[in-house]
Amino acid sequence: MDINGKILIVEDDALLAMLLEDMLSELSYEVSGTAARLHEALTLASELVFDAAILDVSLAGESSLPVAKMLDEKGKPYFFATGYGSLPDGIAASGRRVLNKPFQLHQLQSALAGLKLEPAVAVQRT
Template identity: 45%
Template sequence: MTDEGTTGGLQGKRILVVEDEVIVAMLIEDILTDMGATVVGPAGRVGKALDLLGAEDVDAALLDVNLAGEITTPVAEELRRRGIPFAFATGYGAGGLPEGFAAQPILQKPFQERDLGQIMAQVLAA
């Protein structure tokens, strides 16, 4: 059961999920859907994420930093250019973020359901 106080801001929001690990992507999708969000994607490659950004309306995004060796900086730059709020998901902490994105919110892997809800609510409230 989710805590409505920390995740109520997700209801009806469209969230781009960029994650290359299928099981993790499915988990994120399930959690966000349970919180009332609509998942755009998930995208497992930078090109796919950029295509989705060009074709879909997105309120926020969650980006894995590293997609099988492909860093998601181009997606982060496009989100920033469009003024779409986002967080990074990484197991490397702030030191693993792409240059120029040290101030972005981080979902530390592994994460709990409430952590995902809180970080996305924080991103959407910013």
């Protein structure tokens, strides 16, 4: 099965992270890793191979902006997901897409399509 890309999930709610993993699988994406805390997210973002990330706005009371900054520096596409009605200034000013929780499969698919990931290319053996 071809995959559409590898996704890093940064989400502090374990049930939502599992639901997101299932939704990504249904959309033919592979999950590279899942982080629930800021320090974990920064480590995974620097060490894992992934094509894009989904960032929860608030990670156990800490902002995910440091992760977003790292992704910007690496040139990795991402969007934010939040259950809050209003966004912190840094995130609101980022211009990045924000997916409001709870979201449906088609909304996730649209947000991922907006990242304009290159389709996964199979390596040919010679």
